[in-house]
Amino acid sequence: MRAIQLTQYGNANKAFSIKEIPVPKPSDTEVLIKVVSSGLNFADVVARRGLYPDAPKNPAILGYDVAGYVESVGSNVKNVKPGQKVVALTRFGGYAEYAIAMQEGVAILPDDYDFHLATALATQACTAYFCAEECVSMHEGDHVLVQAAAGGVGSILVQLAKHRKCHVYGTASTSKQNYISQNGVDTCIDYTKDSFKKIIKKLKPNGIDIVFDSIGGKSFGNGMKLLGPGGRMVSYGAASQINGNKTNKLMAAGVVFGFGVFTPISLLMQSKSVITVNMLRIADNKPHVFNHVLNRVIDLAKNNIISPTLSKTFDSSQINEAHNFLESRQSIGKVTINWT
Numbered sequence: 001m002r003a004i005q006l007t008q009y010g011n012a013n014k015a016f017s018i019k020e021i022p023v024p025k026p027s028d029t030e031v032l033i034k035v036v037s038s039g040l041n042f043a044d045v046v047a048r049r050g051l052y053p054d055a056p057k058n059p060a061i062l063g064y065d066v067a068g069y070v071e072s073v074g075s076n077v078k079n080v081k082p083g084q085k086v087v088a089l090t091r092f093g094g095y096a097e098y099a100i101a102m103q104e105g106v107a108i109l110p111d112d113y114d115f116h117l118a119t120a121l122a123t124q125a126c127t128a129y130f131c132a133e134e135c136v137s138m139h140e141g142d143h144v145l146v147q148a149a150a151g152g153v154g155s156i157l158v159q160l161a162k163h164r165k166c167h168v169y170g171t172a173s174t175s176k177q178n179y180i181s182q183n184g185v186d187t188c189i190d191y192t193k194d195s196f197k198k199i200i201k202k203l204k205p206n207g208i209d210i211v212f213d214s215i216g217g218k219s220f221g222n223g224m225k226l227l228g229p230g231g232r233m234v235s236y237g238a239a240s241q242i243n244g245n246k247t248n249k250l251m252a253a254g255v256v257f258g259f260g261v262f263t264p265i266s267l268l269m270q271s272k273s274v275i276t277v278n279m280l281r282i283a284d285n286k287p288h289v290f291n292h293v294l295n296r297v298i299d300l301a302k303n304n305i306i307s308p309t310l311s312k313t314f315d316s317s318q319i320n321e322a323h324n325f326l327e328s329r330q331s332i333g334k335v336t337i338n339w340t
Contacts, residue, residue, distance in 0.1 A: 002339075003096035004319050005059040009050035012323035017059075018316070023098045028074040031106045033086060037313075038094045039065040039119030040335040041152070042214075042237070045327045054280060056092055063094020065122035066101075067115040068339075077103045085109045087118040087298075089126070089283055089290065095319065097339050104287035107294045110302060120308035120334040124152035125297045126290070127279050128306075131234045132157055134293065135275045136210055138164040143208040145169040145200065145223060147215050149185055150176040150332045152308070153236065157212050158184050159306045169208070171196050179309075179332050197222040207231055214238075229270050236277040309333025 001023045004016050026032045044062045047055035055062065067087045070080050080086055080103070089105035109118050131153075132138060144161045148154040149170030161168045162184040170185035177188050187203065189196045200208060207228020213220050216238030224233055267273060283290040300306045311331040314322040316339050326335045 001097040002316065003061050004063075004316065004337075006048060006062055007059050009048065009058070012048060012320045012327065015048050015323070016319045018319075019059075021096075024093070024100050026072060026074045026077075026100055028076040029103050030074050031077055031080060031086075031088065031101050031103055032071040032073070033066055033068045033088055033099050033101060033106070034071045035066045035094070035097055035099050035339050036068040037066065037115040037119050037336045037338060038063050038096075038099075038316075039067075039123065040322055040326050040337070041065070041123050042326065045323060048323060061093045061095050063092060063096070063099070064090055065119045065124075066090055066094045066099045067109065067118035067122075068099075070106075071098060074103070079103055080106050080108060085111065085113075087122050087294075089122045089279075089294070091280065091283070095316075095337070102283070102287060104291035105283060105294065107291075107298050109298070113301070114310070116310050116313050116336040116338070117308050117334070119336050120152055120156075120310075121297050121301060122294065123279065124334065125156050125301070125306060125308060126293045127236055127277065128153045128156035128160060129297050129300070130279060130282065130293050131212055131236055131275075131277050132160040133296075134289075135234055135277060136232050138166050138210065140165040142166040142210060143169070143204055145171075145196070145208055145211045145226065146185070147171050147196075147211070147213045147219055147223070149180045149183070149188075151214065152334050153214060154212070155180075155183055155309055155333055156306050163305050166209075169196070169200055173329065175330075176332055183309075195222075197226060200226050204228075210234065212236070224272075224274075227270075227272050229272070231270075231272050233272070233274045234277065235274065236279075311335050313338050 007017050046052045070084045088101035090099045144166045146157045150172040169187045170180045171189045171191045172180045211223035211233050213235050214237035311333045313336045
C-alpha cells in the first residue's frame with residue numbers, strides 16, 4: 001500500500017515521502033479500513049515540526065482520522081463488519097491507503113454522508129463535543145467565547161453553543177469574519193485588528209461564563225481574566241507555539257509564561273475552573289467514553305445540529321501543499337487528502 005511517511009522535521013516541502021509498505025493487520029480488537037479520505041489536524045503540523053511528544057519516531061505515519069470502508073476486522077470486533085462505510089479515529093497511521101483503528105474508535109456512517117466531511121467528525125467534532133457537552137454544561141443565555149471560531153473544532157463549538165441558545169463571541173482573522181457570522185457567532189472579533197479582551201470586557205464587564213481556548217499562551221491568560229464568578233476555561237490546544245517558521249525553545253517558553261500563574265485558592269474564591277482536554281488520552285484510557293462521544297457526534301450530524309465545513313481537499317501526492325495550506329491558517333473547517 002502507499003503511505004505518506006514523515007521522514008524529517010521542519011519545512012513541509014521537505015518533510016514527507018510516499019512509500020510502498022505492507023498493509024497492516026488488525027489485532028483481535030481492531031479494524032482495518034480501506035481509506036478514501038484522510039483528515040489533517042493542526043496537531044499534525046505540530047508533530048511535523050517535532051514538537052509533539054506523542055508522535056511516533058521518524059519515519060512516522062501521521063494522521064488521526066480517516067473515512068472509508070471496513071476491509072477486515074479482528075476476531076473480537078462486533079460493532080462493524082467488512083464492507084461498511086465508516087469514520088474512524090486512528091492513533092496516527094491515518095496518512096495511508098489502509099489504516100488501523102481500535103473498535104471503539106469506529107462508527108458507521110450514513111450511506112449519503114460525504115467521506116471528506118466525515119473525517120471532521122472523528123477528531124474535531126469529538127473534541128468539540130467532549131469540551132462542550134462532557135466537560136461543562138452550557139445553559140441558555142450563557143456568554144461563551146470560542147477562540148479560532150473558523151477552525152475545525154471552533155466552528156463546531158459555535159454550533160453546539162448556539163444549539164444551547166448561548167451568546168457566542170468568536171475570534172477569527174479578517175477574511176473569516178463573514179464565515180463565523182454565518183455560522184452563528186453573535187459578536188465577531190477580528191483578532192488581527194482588535195483585542196478580544198477589551199471588546200468583551202466592555203460588552204460584559206461582569207465577566208462571561210465559558211471560554212474555549214485552543215491558542216494557549218497570552219490568549220489563555222486573557223481569557224481567564226474575562227471569566228466571571230462560576231466561569232469555566234476549557235483549554236484544548238496551544239497553537240501559539242507555532243508562529244511562522246519559529247519553533248525554538250525560547251518561543252515555547254514564552255507560550256508557557258503567557259498562560260499565567262494561578263492557584264486553586266484564587267479559583268475557589270470565584271468558583272472558577274480550568275479544564276484541559278487531550279482526546280488521545282481519552283481514547284487511550286477511556287475507549288468506551290470515546291465511543292459514546294463518537295456515536296453521539298454521528299447522531300448530531302444526522303440531525304443537522306452540527307455540520308462540519310470542508311475547506312479544501314488535496315490528492316495524496318500533494319501532502320506538502322496540504323500541510324502548507326493548513327499551517328498558513330487560511331483554512332476554514334476541515335482539510336483532507338484523497339486516496340481514490
